Amino acid sequence: MLLVAGTIFAQTWRLGAPPMPSNRRMRHAISHLVAMELARANRTGARVLDLGSGWGGLARRLAAEHPEIPVVGVERALIPLLWSVLMQRLRGPANARFVYRDVLTPPAECGPAQAGPTVLVAYLAPDHMARLGRALLERTGPNETVLVSAAFALHGYEPDRVETLTDLYRTRVYLYRGL
Numbered sequence: 001m002l003l004v005a006g007t008i009f010a011q012t013w014r015l016g017a018p019p020m021p022s023n024r025r026m027r028h029a030i031s032h033l034v035a036m037e038l039a040r041a042n043r044t045g046a047r048v049l050d051l052g053s054g055w056g057g058l059a060r061r062l063a064a065e066h067p068e069i070p071v072v073g074v075e076r077a078l079i080p081l082l083w084s085v086l087m088q089r090l091r092g093p094a095n096a097r098f099v100y101r102d103v104l105t106p107p108a109e110c111g112p113a114q115a116g117p118t119v120l121v122a123y124l125a126p127d128h129m130a131r132l133g134r135a136l137l138e139r140t141g142p143n144e145t146v147l148v149s150a151a152f153a154l155h156g157y158e159p160d161r162v163e164t165l166t167d168l169y170r171t172r173v174y175l176y177r178g179l
């Protein structure tokens with residue numbers, strides 16, 4: 001038990017964000033925005049990536065809500081990742097999978113080859129959003145990527161929509177299109 005707790009603590013220190021699951025209100029807002037964007041987009045070839053998927057609950061929920069869309073959880077903390085893989089094997093859904101990758105890994109290297117739009121989901125930390133913003137600026141290709149970010153804005157970009165939750169912290173959920 002101590003070893004598990006120590007490993008989680010050390011990886012949180014190294015990665016700069018704890019494997020803290022998004023709360024119910026955040027998940028509701030994320031789920032709503034993802035559904036809205038998938039409805040706007042051509043769903044053929046679309047996929048969803050949860051950047052920093054933690055224990056996998058959000059990615060598995062999104063996968064259950066969109067059974068025809070592959071949902072990939074991208075995670076580098078080993079214990080939450082193994083838990084996510086185990087839960088997916090035991091409970092599904094079949095269109096969810098989890099990979100050991102950095103959140104800055106280009107989406108094409110995280111999931112099955114897709115021809116359509118990618119919806120990124122993030123609940124990370126300010127430093128991650130600054131690095132993600134820089135990585136997205138350097139990326140070339142069709143600007144079909146959408147980002148839904150809970151609590152932290154993407155540096156260098158104006159959000160297309162901001163939802164303010166009715167929780168204690170008035171948490172914001174940001175939507176960016178055309179990245």
Ligand SMILES: C[S@@+](CC[C@H](N)C(=O)[O-])C[C@H]1O[C@@H](n2cnc3c(N)ncnc32)[C@H](O)[C@@H]1O
Nearest residue numbers: 015019020021022052053054075076077102103
């Ligand atoms: C606050 S949790 C969010 C979990 C999940 N997305 C949710 O909403 O329930 C952030 C996760 O990002 C992971 N993370 C942080 N930096 C990362 C990196 N560079 N590459 C991959 N995962 C990272 C952490 O290990 C942590 O599990």
